[in-house]
Structures are given as C-alpha cells and as structure tokens.
Amino acid sequence: MKIAIDAMGGDFAPFEIIKGVEIARDRYKDIEFQLYGTEGEVKPLIQNWERIELIPTTEVIAMGDEPVKAMRRKKDSSMVRAAMAVKAGRADALFSAGNTGALLSSAIFLVGRIKGVDRPALATALPSFGGKYDHFVFMDLGANADSKPVHLYQYGILGSFYASHVLKIDEPSVRLLNNGAEEDKGDEVHKTAHQLMKNSPSFNFLGNIEARDLLDGTADVVVADGFSGNAALKATEGTALMMLKQIKQSILAAGLRGKIGGALLKPAFKEVQKKLDYNEAGGAVILGTKAPVVKTHGSAKATAVANTMGQIKIMVDTQLIPDIQQYINAHTEELRAGNDALSEQTND
Structure with a gap:
C-alpha cells in the first residue's frame, strides 16, 4: 500500500507531517510513504528512510491561495504532484493537511470522481x-x-x-x-x-x-x-x-x-x-473520488497525522472505494x- 503525502501542507508542515509519518511507518508495516515536498526542508527531518520515499517539488499551495487557480498554476506543488501520483496509479491514496479548497479541487479534477457520483x-x-x-x-x-x-x-x-x-x-x-x-x-x-x-x-x-x-x-x-x-x-x-x-x-x-x-x-x-x-479521530474524507483522499486539520500535530494514516489503511484494506463503485454502478439507473x-x- 502506498500513500502520497503532501508534506508541505498544514500549519506545522513539514516538521509535524514527517514526525507523524515516521510514527505511522513504525506502526503499520505494510504501508509505503511517498513524501512530496521541498527537498531542502523535508530531507533533513527524516530520521529513518525505511519505506519512505522523497519526491522533490518546487512549489507550495499556501492556505490563503485561491483553490482552483493554485491547483492549475502550481503544477509542481507538493499537493498537485501527490494527487497526480494517485491519478497515475503510483499511489493508492492521497493525504494533506493543507488548503482544503485546493485539495477538494485536486481530488475532483485530478484524482477524479467515481462514475455515477455527481458531487463528492x-x-x-x-x-x-x-x-x-x-x-x-x-x-x-x-x-x-x-x-x-x-x-x-x-x-x-x-x-x-x-x-x-x-x-x-x-x-x-x-x-x-x-x-x-x-x-x-x-x-x-x-x-x-x-x-x-x-x-x-x-x-x-x-x-x-x-x-x-x-x-x-x-x-x-x-x-x-x-x-x-x-x-x-x-x-x-x-x-x-x-x-x-x-x-x-x-x-x-x-x-x-x-x-x-x-x-x-x-x-x-x-x-x-x-x-x-x-487528533484522535483522524481526518475528513472526500467521499466519491476514485481513490481515498483524506484531509486532516490544518493545525494537526504528529499524532493526528499518524492516526489518519491508519484511517487511510482501513479504507484501502476494506475495499471502500471499489465497493462504492460497484454499488453505484448497479443502482445508477434506479436512482x-x-x-x-x-x-x-x-x-x-
């Protein structure tokens, strides 16, 4: 299982994001973590590279950025690159603590909607x-x-x-x-x-x-x-x-x-x-997309990040998205x- 992570999103990124990822890496032995972020800021924070991959990016979508414009213009941002990895099948899920509107846009326009779901x-x-x-x-x-x-x-x-x-x-x-x-x-x-x-x-x-x-x-x-x-x-x-x-x-x-x-x-x-x-409950989920997309609180600390990784693991392990797609396919005309x-x- 591979999770694409926007390492630059959130009030305490990348420090708390990386810290949370390393907690999750030690907790969940079957997850690989793809970190998308500024190399000079992310690389020095990683204590152990086991099952962690860093994909360098050059842009960051800030909390105050206009969501759709930011998604379209900042194509080398950590969030957009992570979303594109999910779209291309290189990762199974997307995580961010960043700009909610930009993540929604990335989820809908890049990861894509489940066929039959009008609005995630x-x-x-x-x-x-x-x-x-x-x-x-x-x-x-x-x-x-x-x-x-x-x-x-x-x-x-x-x-x-x-x-x-x-x-x-x-x-x-x-x-x-x-x-x-x-x-x-x-x-x-x-x-x-x-x-x-x-x-x-x-x-x-x-x-x-x-x-x-x-x-x-x-x-x-x-x-x-x-x-x-x-x-x-x-x-x-x-x-x-x-x-x-x-x-x-x-x-x-x-x-x-x-x-x-x-x-x-x-x-x-x-x-x-x-x-x-x-921090205990995990993140908010964008339901209706082709892969799990989860947004945790902008001020989330490492504990919340690690717990959200567990939440994503459950979503993938239980085949949540395929089961939704199968059900929607079978009932679209009736609906x-x-x-x-x-x-x-x-x-x-």
Whole structure:
C-alpha cells in the first residue's frame, strides 16, 4: 500500500507531517510513504528512510491561495504532484493537511470522481454521546454549498458505506439535517430529498434531525448540504470547546473545595476531551473520488497525522472505494429514475 503525502501542507508542515509519518511507518508495516515536498526542508527531518520515499517539488499551495487557480498554476506543488501520483496509479491514496479548497479541487479534477457520483462530499466522524457507537458520519462539510435532492441521496449511500467499512457500524441508520424533525419541514430541496431517501432501499433512513440533536447518538450517518453542514460543524465544535473552557475556569475560581471536586472529576473530563479531540479521530474524507483522499486539520500535530494514516489503511484494506463503485454502478439507473419521478411530482 502506498500513500502520497503532501508534506508541505498544514500549519506545522513539514516538521509535524514527517514526525507523524515516521510514527505511522513504525506502526503499520505494510504501508509505503511517498513524501512530496521541498527537498531542502523535508530531507533533513527524516530520521529513518525505511519505506519512505522523497519526491522533490518546487512549489507550495499556501492556505490563503485561491483553490482552483493554485491547483492549475502550481503544477509542481507538493499537493498537485501527490494527487497526480494517485491519478497515475503510483499511489493508492492521497493525504494533506493543507488548503482544503485546493485539495477538494485536486481530488475532483485530478484524482477524479467515481462514475455515477455527481458531487463528492467532505465527511468526518464526530463523537456520539448517546448511541451504540462512539462516532457517527457527518457530511457534507462544505465541499458543495448548494445541493440537489439527488446529491443528498447520494451522500446517504456514501456515508453508509463509510460507516460500515471504516467505523464498523452494522446496518448504519441515516438522517437528514433539517430545521425540524417533521417530514414536511425545510425548503423544497430538503422536502424532496426526504421523500427520495424515505423510499430508498439503499440505506436505513430514519427521517430528519435537528442540529441540536447531532451528538445524541440517534443516527449513524447525518446528511446535510455543504452550507448547513459546515455551519453546524463549526457551531458544535465551538460550543463544545467553550463549555470545556468555562467549566475549567469555574473550577479554578471556586476555591479549594472546587479544586478538590475538579481533581476528582478530572478523569471524566479527560475522557470527554479525548472524545472531542480531532487528533484522535483522524481526518475528513472526500467521499466519491476514485481513490481515498483524506484531509486532516490544518493545525494537526504528529499524532493526528499518524492516526489518519491508519484511517487511510482501513479504507484501502476494506475495499471502500471499489465497493462504492460497484454499488453505484448497479443502482445508477434506479436512482435516476426515482429522482426524476419525484422531481416531476414536486413540480406538478
């Protein structure tokens, strides 16, 4: 198994990227790592060259670069060269902690879409605090601001495959993020998507879900349009981090009694903090491309990088992409027919 790595992407690249790769190399004996990056910066950081190859590049896509322009103009950038290696079959997967928009563009235009998937989506595993499993799949997180009902339907399929293959969830349940739990809530896109998903044999659809219930464990996959998904994700992350911060400040301000109580509760707080830590969960996945493409947090450290390599390994080992492609191929016409019929019904 070979993973093409954008060694220059991320706030702490290339140091933390290389450090994470070496942790992963020692942890996973069947992975070879292709590092794409500036030779003068990357080469001195590598302590052990076992199963590591450096492919020198001369350009870097910065976080502030315009995504599509950067992808097209900086052809010798670490990200583009890594994506081209996957496209050419020289690597099995692509990893970056860099510019999200540029990685999305590289995934769609260079690695390529699975035939039958209209719009690849960005998905991540979020913690679940009330369900049977520790995490659930949440998508789309911003790859597509506007979505049609058929796109949301496809996200249900993609998310279900990821949940079963990578998170090992049996018969994952799917819900649609909306502004109410009732079937008739939302705009026409979400109403139509609800009907399309409701009658689908492709996954186990349980109806709508509101943003306040995301972490309750009532769904294994939550589907959203990119705008709503991104907003809900950031609001959830921000609220969780602020609550932990406020609890800590309240304990410190409560005097000796509060500090003793805080010390007794410290293991519980640590467990919650670990569950919310993106370094533990791995990266966000661009689902719907011909090969695994994974983006970890821009400020990710070595632990997150190493864990994401394990996440990619599971995706390749479990044949996630071939299984999605096979399923889409078998159900494309059925999906189109159902969507067209429902759209005509709505228009009438």
